[in-house]
Amino acid sequence: MLFLAGDNFSSRNVFNSLCHQYLIPGFHVGVDIQPAETTGEIVEIKVETRVVMPYSGGGCLRCQGLIPAAKLQLEGLSADDRVRQGYFGAEGLRDVPEPSVMALNVLSVAPAVNDILMMFTGLFENEADMQSLRYLPLERRYFRVANSDPVPCRHCSLAKGSLYAMGDRARLPCRRSDQLKASSPNVWTWLTSLLKGSKK
Numbered sequence: 001m002l003f004l005a006g007d008n009f010s011s012r013n014v015f016n017s018l019c020h021q022y023l024i025p026g027f028h029v030g031v032d033i034q035p036a037e038t039t040g041e042i043v044e045i046k047v048e049t050r051v052v053m054p055y056s057g058g059g060c061l062r063c064q065g066l067i068p069a070a071k072l073q074l075e076g077l078s079a080d081d082r083v084r085q086g087y088f089g090a091e092g093l094r095d096v097p098e099p100s101v102m103a104l105n106v107l108s109v110a111p112a113v114n115d116i117l118m119m120f121t122g123l124f125e126n127e128a129d130m131q132s133l134r135y136l137p138l139e140r141r142y143f144r145v146a147n148s149d150p151v152p153c154r155h156c157s158l159a160k161g162s163l164y165a166m167g168d169r170a171r172l173p174c175r176r177s178d179q180l181k182a183s184s185p186n187v188w189t190w191l192t193s194l195l196k197g198s199k200k
């Protein structure tokens with residue numbers, strides 16, 4: 001079972017590849033808080049528990065439009081190139097605070113953990129459907145999110161060139177260390193300090 005609580009498109013891409021390449025069910029959890037561009041007033045909050053079953057139509061993030069190629073390409077650029085191409089404007093280089101609200105995160109993670117428990121204990125009823133869940137706290141509304149129809153996809157389909165069920169025979173879309181250092185200097189610094197600390 002895989003569990004993703006990442007904040008960028010590259011991590012979604014690696015997670016979705018892992019699920020389909022190695023046929024592992026996954027959960028993508030997170031909270032999306034959208035402020036109005038001009039006033040900063042919060043206009044939408046979405047609490048997501050996305051289910052990714054490793055088959056076509058099972059919630060593949062690519063098929064749901066959650067891994068746009070253009071965004072992936074921008075994330076792969078160096079910090080300088082991102083500013084040149086207007087990625088988040090000048091904000092792209094600043095450490096923008098991303099507040100986390102524990103009470104909302106719990107709503108996203110708890111259904112996934114319970115699903116994992118029911119799966120591993122075999123307690124799910126046959127009728128239990130594995131659609132993704134969304135909670136809109138501003139409207140106090142909880143509902144299922146239907147998976148979009150399968151499309152030719154290089155993660156979940158059997159089309160030529162797809163990585164579906166390829167296991168170790170296909171390469172995962174992970175960045176090389178030099179690419180990571182150029183595109184995400186803060187992550188690189190954090191990771192290297194973590195590794196140095198673990199050697200002490």
Ligand SMILES: [Zn+2]
Nearest residue numbers: 060063153156
């Ligand atoms: Zn797909």
